[in-house]
Amino acid sequence: SQTIHQWPATLVQPVGSPLSLECTVEGTSNPNLYWYRQAAGRGLQLLFYSVGIGQISSEVPQNLSASRPQDRQFILSSKKLLLSDSGFYLCAWDRGFSTDTQYFGPGTRLTVL
């Protein structure tokens, strides 16, 4: 069966510090991978998605970047965090078919102070 992991689970960082969040998927190959952000009490906003190694699409202009160094690894980064980067970050995967369900990881709670 497939499993998706995210770490860290929680993170408190000062403004201006760098960020690296990691997501890995087990039990499948060549998944589509997604990074979402959820602000408090809000729906999910898609940040990045990837259909393959090194292939990243950005949905919104922002202070963040994403990379996919391996087939089942997706990394969200920032060089300098802003207060507005605080939120709940969720990684998800699917097989890339239009009929697919998306499966979500447990999330990372980021607080920027």
Place this chain on the structure above:
Amino acid sequence: KQEVTQIPAALSVPEGENLVLNCSFTDSAIYNLQWFRQDPGKGLTSLLLIQSSQREQTSGRLNASLDKSSGRSTLYIAASQPGDSATYLCAVRKETSGSRLTFGEGTQLTVNP
């Protein structure tokens, strides 16, 4: 631009009640619609996926319907239990946006014992 709206934003009911959560979307050109459950501080769990050619899907006490032409979906929960307390999110996968999902902001459900 696809917009997804969920009504009500919050709902509190006594245990045992049958209830309906609503989701509406502006662009009817969708591949499918998914209902997710999110517990506080956790990731999303997929509940039901309805393809655009389907009218409804059932899983246990949950029944989701889809009226694509009118841009509406409902999630029916029968005989609600305190363990059903969570935020319920709907998301659509548009024909023009590949595998990306557009989420509503969710309905926060509380079932009181």
